[in-house]
Amino acid sequence: MSGDIQYWPLLLGWTVVVLLLINGWKRQAAIAAAGMAIVTYAVLSAGLGRW
Numbered sequence: 150m151s152g153d154i155q156y157w158p159l160l161l162g163w164t165v166v167v168l169l170l171i172n173g174w175k176r177q178a179a180i181a182a183a184g185m186a187i188v189t190y191a192v193l194s195a196g197l198g199r200w
Contacts (some may be wrong), residue, residue: 156196159189 162185169178 156192159192160184194200 157164162181166178166181166185169181
């Protein structure tokens, strides 16, 4: 296992958010988007060497 940060889980998560929105599940999409925003911020911060 390498120390590289994996970005594909972020892409997968945001894809789920978009699918929820497309299907009209606005509340679930909002919750998922909030969670993904936190995870994305954490991963990008780690990726930029701030951790």
